[in-house]
Amino acid sequence: MIEFILNNKHICTKEPVGKSLLDFIRYTMDLPGTKSGCREGDCGACTVMEGSLIDNELNYKTIVSCLTPLGNVQGKHIVTIEGLNMNHLSPAQQAIVEHGGTQCGFCTPGFVVSLTNQSLSKEVGNPDKALAAIDGNICRCTGYKSIERAAKSLADSFNGEKNSLANLVEQGHLPKYFMGIADRLQQLKTNQKQVGNSAVILGGGTDLLVQKADGIIEDELDFLSGRNELKGIQIQDNICKIGAATTAAEISNSVELQKYFPHLKSDFKLISSTPIRNMGTIGGNLANASPIGDLSIFFLALDTEIQLQDKEGTKRNIPLKEFFIDYKKLDLHSDEYIQHIAFRIPEKNEYFNFEKVSKRQHLDIASVNTAIRIRIKNESIVEASLSAGGVSPIPLQLSKTASFLVGKKLKEETILEANKIMQSEISPISDIRGSDTYKRLLLRQLFFAHFMKLFPAKISFGKLFALTNQQKL
Ligand SMILES: Cc1cc2nc3c(=O)[nH]c(=O)nc-3n(C[C@H](O)[C@H](O)[C@H](O)COP(=O)(O)OP(=O)(O)OC[C@H]3O[C@@H](n4cnc5c(N)ncnc54)[C@H](O)[C@@H]3O)c2cc1C
Ligand code: FES
Ligand code: FES
Numbered sequence: 001m002i003e004f005i006l007n008n009k010h011i012c013t014k015e016p017v018g019k020s021l022l023d024f025i026r027y028t029m030d031l032p033g034t035k036s037g038c039r040e041g042d043c044g045a046c047t048v049m050e051g052s053l054i055d056n057e058l059n060y061k062t063i064v065s066c067l068t069p070l071g072n073v074q075g076k077h078i079v080t081i082e083g084l085n086m087n088h089l090s091p092a093q094q095a096i097v098e099h100g101g102t103q104c105g106f107c108t109p110g111f112v113v114s115l116t117n118q119s120l121s122k123e124v125g126n127p128d129k130a131l132a133a134i135d136g137n138i139c140r141c142t143g144y145k146s147i148e149r150a151a152k153s154l155a156d157s158f159n160g161e162k163n164s165l166a167n168l169v170e171q172g173h174l175p176k177y178f179m180g181i182a183d184r185l186q187q188l189k190t191n192q193k194q195v196g197n198s199a200v201i202l203g204g205g206t207d208l209l210v211q212k213a214d215g216i217i218e219d220e221l222d223f224l225s226g227r228n229e230l231k232g233i234q235i236q237d238n239i240c241k242i243g244a245a246t247t248a249a250e251i252s253n254s255v256e257l258q259k260y261f262p263h264l265k266s267d268f269k270l271i272s273s274t275p276i277r278n279m280g281t282i283g284g285n286l287a288n289a290s291p292i293g294d295l296s297i298f299f300l301a302l303d304t305e306i307q308l309q310d311k312e313g314t315k316r317n318i319p320l321k322e323f324f325i326d327y328k329k330l331d332l333h334s335d336e337y338i339q340h341i342a343f344r345i346p347e348k349n350e351y352f353n354f355e356k357v358s359k360r361q362h363l364d365i366a367s368v369n370t371a372i373r374i375r376i377k378n379e380s381i382v383e384a385s386l387s388a389g390g391v392s393p394i395p396l397q398l399s400k401t402a403s404f405l406v407g408k409k410l411k412e413e414t415i416l417e418a419n420k421i422m423q424s425e426i427s428p429i430s431d432i433r434g435s436d437t438y439k440r441l442l443l444r445q446l447f448f449a450h451f452m453k454l455f456p457a458k459i460s461f462g463k464l465f466a467l468t469n470q471q472k473l
Contacts, residue, residue: 001013001014002014002015002017002070002071002073002074003074003075003188003189004073004074004075004076004077004078004188005076005077005078005181005184005185005188006025006029006031006078006080006083007031007078007079007080007082007083007177008083008175008177010184011029013028013070015028015070016070016217016218017069017070017071017221017223018069018070018071018216018217018218018219018221019069019070019217020039020065020066020067020068020069020070020209020213021048021065021066021068021069021070021072021073021078022034022036022039022046022065022066022068024070025048025065025078025080031080031082033080033081033082033109034046034047034048034065034080034081034109034110035106035107035109035110036066037066037106037107037138038066039066039213040066040067040210041064041066041067041136041206041210041272041273041275041276042138042363043107043110043137043138044064044107044110044111044114044134044136044137044138044273044275045106045107045109045110045137045138046064046065046066046110047062047063047064047065047109047110047113047114047136047137047275048062048063048065048078048079048080048113049061049062049063049077049078049079049113049116049117050062050063050068050073050076050077050078050079050278051076051077051078051079051181051185052075052076052077052185052190053182053185053186056182057182058077058165058181058182058185060077060079060117060120061117061249061275061278062113062114062117062133062136062274062275062278063275063278063279064136064275064276064279065078066209066213067204067205067206067209067210067213067276067279068205068209068279069202069205069209069216069221069223071202071221071223072202072204072205072223072225072226074188074189074190074223074226075185075188075189075190075226076185077181077184077185079113080109080113081109081112081113083175084112084113084116084174084175085175086172086175088172090112090116090172090173090174091119091154091157091171091172091173092112092115092116092119092154092173093112095115095150095151095153095154095157096108096111096112096115096147096150098150098153099146099147099149099150099153100142100146101142101146101147101149101150102142103141103142104140104141107137107138107139107140107141110137111134111137111139111147114133114134114136114137114274114275115130115133115134115150115151115154116173116174117133118130118133118134118151118154118155119154119158119163119168119173120163120165120168120174121133121163124155124158124163125155125156125158125159125160125161125163126155127151127152127155127156129155130151130152130154130155131148131151131152132269132274133151133274134147134151135269135273135274135362135363136272136273136274136275136276136363165178165179166179190226199219199220199221199222200216200219200220200221200222201221201222201224201287201337202216202221202222202223202224202225203224203225203244203245203280203281203283203284203287204225204247204276204279204280204281204284205279206272206276206279206280206284207280207284207288208284222337224244224245224281224283224337225245225247225281227245229243230243230244230245230246230283230339230340231243231245231246231250232246232250233246233250233251233254233256233257235256235257235345238344238345238347239342239343239344239345240257240260240342240343240344240345241340241341241342242282242340242341242342243282243339243340244281244282244283244286244337244338244339244340244341245281245283246281246282247277247278247279247280247281247282248268248271248272248276248277248280248281248282248285248295249268249274249277249278251264251268251282251295252264252265252267252268252269252277253265260345260346261346261352263353263354267298267354267356269362270294270356270358270361270362271294271295271356272363273362273363276363282295282299282341283337283338286299286306286320286323286338286341287330287332287337287338289324289327289328289329289330289394289395290365290389290395291327291389291390291391291392291393291394291395291396292365292366292367292368292369292389292390292395292433293389293395294356294365294366294369294389296320296324296387296389296395297354297366297369297370297371297387297388297389297395298354298371298387299320299341299343300320300321300371300385300387300395300396300397301352301354301370301371301372301373301385301386301387301397302343302344302346302352302371302373302385303319303320303343303344303373303385304319304320304341304342304343305317305318305319305320305341305342305343306318306319306320306323306338306340306341306342307338307339307340307341307342308332308333308336308337308338308339309336309337309339310333310335310336311335312335315339318331320341321397321399324394324395325394326393326394327393327394346373347375349375349376349377350373350374350375350383351372351373351374351375351376351454351455352371352372352373352374353371353372353449353450353453353454354369354370354371355369355370355371355446355449355450356368356369356370357369357442357446358433359433365433366389366390366433367390367433367434367438367439367442368388368389368390368391368428368434368439368442368443368446369388369389369390369446370386370387370388370389370443370446370447370450371386371387372384372385372386372387372447372450372454373385373386374405374450374454376410376455379409379410379458380407380408380409380410381405381406381407381408381409381410381414382406382407383406384402384403384405384406385397385402386398386401386402386405386422386447388422388426388443390428390433390439390443391426391427391428391439391440391443392426392427392428393427396425396426398422398425398426399425400421400424400425401418401421401422401425404417404418404421405418410451410455410458410459411458411459412459412460412463412464412467413467415447415448415451415459415464416464416467416468418447419444419447419448422443422444422447423440423444426439426440426443428440428443444468448461448464448468451464452464
């Protein structure tokens with residue numbers, strides 16, 4: 001039995017836990033405002049708000065309902081466009097109208113839901129953040145400029161005002177029933193139950209529901225996202241532990257982690273879109289074993305260790321690089337799941353950088369991605385770790401290249417020599433994301449970018465470029 005609040009209505013349903021929230025909203029509840037577009041998380045037409053109590057505080061985020069199994073909304077407040085409609089147009093709806101941000105209207109509910117959710121965010125009033133909030137919504141009619149103007153004007157309209165729930169209700173952004181939601185959610189249980197050994201493990205569902213949406217409807221599912229012991233980020237004695245059910249958004253928004261990774265937010269902005277980052281977990285990213293998984297590449301360069309646990313509670317720790325055995329083949333027993341990851345926080349003289357190139361800048365998976373962690377002392381490299389995706393059947397730790405770098409002077413000639421070794425460590429194939437030659441070239445350029453970004457006073461693009469012209473791939 002799944003219990004949650006849909007708009008202002010208490011839901012208690014025996015529908016299969018693997019059924020998509022989108023189908024439940026549209027076909028069981030007959031609420032057609034939430035649109036069914038791609039059903040793969042790409043278009044945002046099915047975007048809804050998900051509210052939950054975190055430390056007794058009501059928090060909202062956007063999710064795509066097409067990739068959300070019903071089991072993941074246990075104990076939550078789900079808001080569709082119908083749940084935002086009032087007798088008047090809300091400021092988000094009004095902004096879309098005034099700026100001509102709708103034509104055929106298919107995408108409009110998704111945009112309004114995303115913009116309304118942004119009005120509840122701590123970053124309200126910032127036009128750039130308002131644009132970022134609609135990065136998961138696609139429109140094929142308007143050419144976006146009118147929607148962008150609507151988003152910016154809505155952000156400007158806040159003018160430094162506080163956006164408490166009470167204020168938003170009073171100013172007509174949200175219907176009155178929102179004021180009673182926190183109390184109503186207190187009465188509902190979240191999904192914390194662990195199930196049998198044969199259950200299919202599910203994090204955010206952003207991979208599983210794309211791969212086999214219909215295939216899991218009747219399966220027994222183990223919903224890790226509801227289990228608090230698998231969530232959260234802890235830093236103690238310089239070791240950072242991240243629970244497997246922690247989402248990409250929770251990692252990127254961690255103020256504590258941002259201290260050690262100043263570019264964390266902009267790096268993670270290159271991963272999928274706001275709603276997908278709100279749903280997809282670190283455990284799911286590692287376990288789907290994609291050779292271009294962004295989180296796999298990010299955490300490989302940090303020499304991350306993962307803790308696996310079977311359903312009897314037996315634990316084992318392995319280095320992340322040993323987790324990936326072959327294409328989509330993992331060192332993971334059938335009754336095991338990832339419990340958490342752990343890595344050492346970079347120290348003062350250590351530097352970290354992540355690079356990703358994809359066909360589109362946003363909402364696209366990588367053609368090639370790479371990360372580096374490097375420690376420098378007296379202008380020499382004393383420690384290095386390097387990872388790369390899209391250049392082998394698995395997310396790769398480039399151990400030979402990293403070993404070569406250690407003990408060398410930080411200079412252009414070292415980087416060029418290291419590139420030769422790196423090229424011997426990879427085996428890219430030609431596919432839809434580019435030819436093997438292109439991927440080799442791309443990794444070389446991203447490798448250079450690591451050094452140019454981290455050491456702009458030491459590594460000159462001009463010299464690298466001149467030396468490169470003398471070196472064949
Ligand atoms: C539109 C779209 C864009 C995307 N863009 C990107 C991108 O830019 N970069 C990127 O890297 N990925 C991207 N992805 C892929 C996906 O969002 C991520 O890989 C995400 O982190 C998967 O996490 P999840 O919790 O949703 O996985 P789920 O779908 O829940 O699970 C994926 C697999 O992992 C298993 N699993 C989940 N958790 C665990 C665990 N703790 N232990 C063991 N097994 C587990 C599941 O059984 C399943 O086989 C995108 C996906 C979509 C739909
Ligand atoms: S239908 Fe396109 S994201 Fe859900
Ligand atoms: S108005 Fe037609 S898809 Fe956006």
